[in-house]
Amino acid sequence: xxxxxxxxxxxxxxGPDLSFRPRALxxxxxxxxxxxxxxGLLLATGGLAGALHSAPPEVRARIAEGDLLTxxxxxxxxxRRTGGEGYVLSGCWVAVPAATSADWFALGAERDDGGxxxxxxxxxxxxxxxxxxxxxxxxxxxxxxxxxxxxxAVPAEHVLPAFGPVPGPAxxxxxxxxxxxxxxxxxGLARRALSEFAxxxxxxxxxxxxxxxxxxxxxxxxxxxxxxxxxxxxxxVLTELEGLPPDGDGQEAVPVALRTGLAAALLHAHGxxxxxxxxxxxxxxxxxxxxxxxxxxxxxxxEELACHHLFSERAEREIASAQFGDHVSPVWL
Amino acid sequence: xxxxxxxxxxxPAPAERVRAVVCxxxxxxxxxxxxxxxxxxxxxxxxGRYRAERGGVSVPFAVERAARSVTLSxxxxxxxxxxxxxxxxxxxxxxxxxxxxLTTHGEEPALLGEAWDAADLGGALGAWSRDIDRACExxxxxxxxxxxxxxxxxxxxxxxxxxxxDASSVAALRAAGLFRLGPPKPLGGLDARPxxxxxxxxxxxxxxxxxxxxTFIGNQSAYSAWLEEDVATELAGPDGGLILxxxxxxxxxxxxxxxxxxxxxxxxxxxxxCLHADWLMAGVSVPTAEGAVPMLAFLPWDAVTILDxxxxxxxxxxxxHDLVLDRVEVPxxxxxxxxxxxxxxxxxxxxxxxxxxQAVLMAGLPLGIARRALDEVPPADGTTVPLARLETExxxxxxxxxxxxxxxxxxxxxxxxxxxxxxARLALVLRxxxxxxxxxxxxxxxxxxxxxxxxxxxxxxxxxxxxxATGQHLAVSDDIVARNAARLYPEGAT
Numbered sequence: 001x002x003x004x005x006x007x008x009x010x011x012x013x014x015g016p017d018l019s020f021r022p023r024a025l026x027x028x029x030x031x032x033x034x035x036x037x038x039x040g041l042l043l044a045t046g047g048l049a050g051a052l053h054s055a056p057p058e059v060r061a062r063i064a065e066g067d068l069l070t071x072x073x074x075x076x077x078x079x080r081r082t083g084g085e086g087y088v089l090s091g092c093w094v095a096v097p098a099a100t101s102a103d104w105f106a107l108g109a110e111r112d113d114g115g116x117x118x119x120x121x122x123x124x125x126x127x128x129x130x131x132x133x134x135x136x137x138x139x140x141x142x143x144x145x146x147x148x149x150x151x152x153a154v155p156a157e158h159v160l161p162a163f164g165p166v167p168g169p170a171x172x173x174x175x176x177x178x179x180x181x182x183x184x185x186x187x188g189l190a191r192r193a194l195s196e197f198a199x200x201x202x203x204x205x206x207x208x209x210x211x212x213x214x215x216x217x218x219x220x221x222x223x224x225x226x227x228x229x230x231x232x233x234x235x236x237v238l239t240e241l242e243g244l245p246p247d248g249d250g251q252e253a254v255p256v257a258l259r260t261g262l263a264a265a266l267l268h269a270h271g272x273x274x275x276x277x278x279x280x281x282x283x284x285x286x287x288x289x290x291x292x293x294x295x296x297x298x299x300x301x302x303e304e305l306a307c308h309h310l311f312s313e314r315a316e317r318e319i320a321s322a323q324f325g326d327h328v329s330p331v332w333l
Numbered sequence: 334x335x336x337x338x339x340x341x342x343x344x345p346a347p348a349e350r351v352r353a354v355v356c357x358x359x360x361x362x363x364x365x366x367x368x369x370x371x372x373x374x375x376x377x378x379x380x381g382r383y384r385a386e387r388g389g390v391s392v393p394f395a396v397e398r399a400a401r402s403v404t405l406s407x408x409x410x411x412x413x414x415x416x417x418x419x420x421x422x423x424x425x426x427x428x429x430x431x432x433x434x435l436t437t438h439g440e441e442p443a444l445l446g447e448a449w450d451a452a453d454l455g456g457a458l459g460a461w462s463r464d465i466d467r468a469c470e471x472x473x474x475x476x477x478x479x480x481x482x483x484x485x486x487x488x489x490x491x492x493x494x495x496x497x498x499d500a501s502s503v504a505a506l507r508a509a510g511l512f513r514l515g516p517p518k519p520l521g522g523l524d525a526r527p528x529x530x531x532x533x534x535x536x537x538x539x540x541x542x543x544x545x546x547x548t549f550i551g552n553q554s555a556y557s558a559w560l561e562e563d564v565a566t567e568l569a570g571p572d573g574g575l576i577l578x579x580x581x582x583x584x585x586x587x588x589x590x591x592x593x594x595x596x597x598x599x600x601x602x603x604x605x606x607c608l609h610a611d612w613l614m615a616g617v618s619v620p621t622a623e624g625a626v627p628m629l630a631f632l633p634w635d636a637v638t639i640l641d642x643x644x645x646x647x648x649x650x651x652x653x654h655d656l657v658l659d660r661v662e663v664p665x666x667x668x669x670x671x672x673x674x675x676x677x678x679x680x681x682x683x684x685x686x687x688x689x690x691q692a693v694l695m696a697g698l699p700l701g702i703a704r705r706a707l708d709e710v711p712p713a714d715g716t717t718v719p720l721a722r723l724e725t726e727x728x729x730x731x732x733x734x735x736x737x738x739x740x741x742x743x744x745x746x747x748x749x750x751x752x753x754x755x756x757a758r759l760a761l762v763l764r765x766x767x768x769x770x771x772x773x774x775x776x777x778x779x780x781x782x783x784x785x786x787x788x789x790x791x792x793x794x795x796x797x798x799x800x801x802a803t804g805q806h807l808a809v810s811d812d813i814v815a816r817n818a819a820r821l822y823p824e825g826a827t
Contacts, residue, residue, distance in 0.1 A: 074783065095786045136786045137794055146787045206812045219811065278775075278801075286603060286805045291644040300646060303797060306775075309783035317715060 033188025
């Protein structure tokens with residue numbers, strides 16, 4: 001099955017309007033992360049599609065059924081108004097999934113209309129932005145690459161106010177949806193890595209040892225700590241998700257305080273998941289270094305997920321500021 | 334029959350250096366700048382099999398190395414000999430420069446012909462040779478390592494792509510004396526202080542972890558000290574030195590033949606540097622009347638088969654392919670009692686156990702990788718505090734390594750061996766250094782921001798892969814920690 005077909009199948013299974021249903025989005029992402037982290041990232045990035053809710057009907061009509069939309073909510077671009085009704089876009093966006101196969105991109109930018117810069121998402125068709133060669137560490141199936149644009153013409157209706165409050169029932173803000181889903185992917189990947197390692201430990205003995213790895217007290221203690229940490233972090237995320245308004249109520253019902261708590265929980269869980277995969281890989285010995293060994297793939301995928309901008313050092317500082325009541329740009333929250 | 338076609342290149346560099354690079358197919362991509370890639374497929378004895386590719390065109394070929402020349406023979410997809418052959422000879426000119434003569438017999442594939450037509454060997458190798466000359470002006474390993482660092486950094490991506498340390502890096506390291514840190518004096522060893530060894534390996538690893546790794550592995554020529562001196566000196570190369578590769582894992586057998594030789598059979602993994610080593614080592618089990626005894630066999634480079642197995646997540650440029658020995662005859666005198674007896678010759682380094690020798694040679698590697706990772710992250714708003722913490726963490730790990738190895742030399746000044754509890758410390762310190770490198774590089778990658786996935790941060794991403802690959806080595810495994818903890822606290826062992 002091709003990647004696009006697999007993604008379409010996963011979306012069908014998860015049900016419609018995932019951007020309105022954070023719990024379902026998280027579960028779908030976690031399930032995919034367990035099966036195929038690259039596919040999980042594609043689903044996660046699809047959380048940007050919620051921004052189309054604020055687009056004019058004629059713009060939504062340009063996106064055909066089955067079209068693949070990815071992008072990046074990171075404000076890597078600068079949008080300047082031209083003399084007429086449109087804009088020009090310049091900038092660079094890192095690690096955009098499906099960069100060579102997507103039909104549309106939703107890319108973060110700062111709009112300069114003469115006042116303070118306003119974060120927006122810009123809808124671009126494929127073929128307009130330049131695509132770099134692939135250079136990432138993992139998530140090979142997601143084909144994430146850097147995109148660059150220089151003075152690309154953008155019609156005004158393709159500029160989506162995706163980061164501000166939207167009246168009426170509206171999907172989750174893209175940042176919330178993507179962060180929720182990427183954390184799900186990371187947790188699914190970690191669960192798989194830990195399960196595989198535990199199974200290996202039950203069957204293998206270390207060099208010169210008679211007992212199985214799983215019978216060694218030190219490893220048991222360390223694995224137990226990692227698993228408990230994983231379970232606690234996942235439970236925190238589920239608790240925060242349970243505290244959100246019912247699915248379908250939309251963005252208006254998710255105030256900043258709830259978004260902040262959820263963001264902090266997701267950030268923590270993401271970090272715990274990455275560390276869990278590193279643990280499993282580190283304990284798997286020299287054989288796991290070889291390409292084709294499942295643990296090698298899990299580790300590279302984890303290191304790629306670790307670089308996602310919504311979980312960066314900067315993101316952590318912004319979320320921490322929000323937790324102390326500071327106003328934080330919606331680009332981070 | 335077609336007349337042979339000859340190309341001549343004048344190279345402002347000594348013939349011995351030029352030969353090492355020109356005769357190495359895996360260096361041809363950067364040497365010719367033709368966009369050609371070359372993949373290693375296997376080596377049986379002196380014959381290596383490769384595949385050149387460009388633009389969807391693929392040319393399999395075999396290369397046979399002789400003392401002063403290399404012959405390339407085109408082969409079919411099944412490895413059977415083809416019709417065309419190219420021969421390189423590298424001759425020394427009276428003024429100390431050299432001339433490469435490339436002669437083609439038969440129909441030359443366009444892919445190879447265009448590459449050699451376009452090659453500016455003089456330009457590429459002249460600059461490289463001058464880098465080596467500058468490094469050789471230093472008579473201390475650390476100074477030489479620093480002088481080679483820019484060249485090694487430049488070649489790091491080529492080594493990674495070729496999945497072996499580039500021949501130009503190997504030749505440079507050899508010429509600058511950096512493979513003389515480990516062997517005993519009869520094999521050109523420098524009897525270097527441990528701090529010098531650690532710092533030199535760290536400096537090389539900072540430039541390119543694969544170069545640091547292959548240098549530390551190549552210096553396991555220290556194990557030749559377990560041979561009788563006259564046997565050890567048989568291993569010396571043309572420059573009096575020795576680059577060793579192979580594995581001490583007892584994965585093979587050595588059956589006595591009754592004529593002063595043994596027949597060695599087996600397969601070994603993780604043979605870093607096997608494609609450029611002068612000699613190879615292999616851990617073998619030798620049957621005796623008292624039972625099987627583990628020993629280390631030494632074999633010349635062209636006595637083994639090397640399989641293309643090194644497709645890995647990190648330390649790709651170390652070329653740690655699998656080694657196969659199939660009924661290879663080895664003189665009995667070239668079996669060393671590495672695991673069961675002290676060294677027969679040598680200096681202070683060789684008083685240590687083989688595992689501690691390895692640890693002294695290895696300890697600088699994770700420190701150098703972490704140092705490079707921090708070099709790649711300039712301080713910026715919001716990152717100065719975490720960077721400062723990481724610098725301090727790395728400095729502490731380095732200080733601990735140096736204190737430990739310096740302490741060993743002090744202890745060994747008045748003793749022939751270390752007490753077990755002393756010997757246990759370095760293994761634990763090495764693990765600490767490896768874990769520190771993983772933490773520091775992971776944190777550095779995070780501090781670099783999401784842009785780290787892009788083209789401008791290839792070196793930092795390589796540091797991450799190499800640090801975690803280092804962490805998979807047996808020398809820093811949980812087993813080694815457990816065994817040495819038991820030696821450190823024998824009263825607590827169960």
